[in-house]
Amino acid sequence: MSTITDVAREAGVSVATVSRALRGLDRVSPRTRERVLKVAEDLDYVASPTATSLASGRTQVVGVVAPFLMRWFFATLVSAIEKTLRQHGHHVLLFDLEDDSDNQRLPLSQNMLWKRVDGVITLNLPMTDQELELVDRLGLPLVAIGTAVADRPNVRIDDALAMRLATEHLVSLGHERIAYIGAIPSNVAHIQTPQARLEAFREVMRSHGLEEHKQWILGSAWTADSAAEDMRTLLASADRPTAVAAASDEMAIGAMAAARAQGVRIPEDLSVIGIDDHALSNVLGLTTVRQDVAAQGREAAEILLRALGYGPSGGGPTEVVVPTELIVRSSTAPPAS
Structure with missing residues (x-):
């Protein structure tokens, strides 16, 4: 089995240069790196992860x-x-x-x-x-x-921009009675994204003079199952929204499933939009704000x-x-x- 010393000798460089070249560091010229890689391949050299870690002080x-x-x-x-x-x-x-x-x-x-x-x-x-x-x-x-x-x-x-795009889309279609899914308690460990999106939703509603219905601001734990459960409760009321802005596609998918299970047509009776462009969103026809x-x-x-x-x-x-x-x-x- 070939060693790093064999590669260095065959390539005409130092062992340290071989190490840098194989690790992709930038202190090696492209021509030298190419020569070292070719020699390593010809000699079937495979660096030992343990030895590399000991020599470099890094774990990779x-x-x-x-x-x-x-x-x-x-x-x-x-x-x-x-x-x-x-x-x-x-x-x-x-x-x-x-x-x-x-x-x-x-x-x-x-x-x-x-x-x-x-x-x-x-x-x-x-x-x-x-x-x-x-x-x-x-x-x-x-x-x-x-x-x-x-x-x-x-x-x-820009989480706020993403939710503004989503909410403005619903408003541009003529919706005034809009529910929101994705509110969470302020003490949750990953609060920044949910809070930014909820505040952006509220800002758009205020800017258009639209009423925010407190009973239409749903938590849903950022899961499809929880969103579906919350939507079933909301749709059981006689006072229904005409649209739902969900802070994630997973919650939007849950909302759509609950609505269809209760005979609510999408989008004829209820429009739904999310944020993400989840892997299933295109298949399900979900309007969304895509993030890469x-x-x-x-x-x-x-x-x-x-x-x-x-x-x-x-x-x-x-x-x-x-x-x-x-x-x-x-x-x-x-x-x-």
Whole structure:
């Protein structure tokens, strides 16, 4: 079996240069890197992860920290991050901080991070002062997706703009009686996105002089099942909205299912719009505000890789706002006259 010394001797470079070339670091000329890669392939050389870690002080692993991992949004982010990191020989170590209740989460600890990861990517997760102090003490670069983390690079969408697009679409169709799905208690661990979207909905309603019906502001725990249950209760009342703005496609899908189960036609009797462009949204004809979730994962991974010394030096953007887009399908229409 070939060793790194064999590769260095055959390529005519030092062992350190072989190591940098194989790890994708930018202190190697393209011509030298190409020669080293070819020699390594010809000799069937495979670097030992343990040896590489000992030599470089790095684990080639990035910690991805999330409040939930079972939901489509987070799963899509993790997949995009992993694929991007893999191109540079790095992999993902997942930390699911979900607790049994929605209003708290597990803390990030030193045992999770120390000598286990080279950097951290957080997924829509506020960090406590103690957690930030820990990350700084361990010297780990951190990139946040969604919820911003103080003085760290951030990749996100404009949540308020996304909900304004959704609500303005309903208003432009002539809807005045609009319900909202996605309100949560203020003490929930990942509050920034839900609060921004609810406030944007309220701003649009106020700007058009439309009444906000408190009984039409639904929580729904950001799941399809919960949204369906809340919608069944709402539709059982004689006082019904003509449209629903959901803060996520999963909740919109749940609302549509509950409405159809009760014989409420979509969009003739009830228009429904969401945010995300979930994998099922096109099939179900859901009008939505699309966000490119995978692009956010790729961008965050690339920013972290630059912080670890891969790719061009000189930084790059520390805040990336990924655009959103209204996608009109068959779930929205003007209200019945």
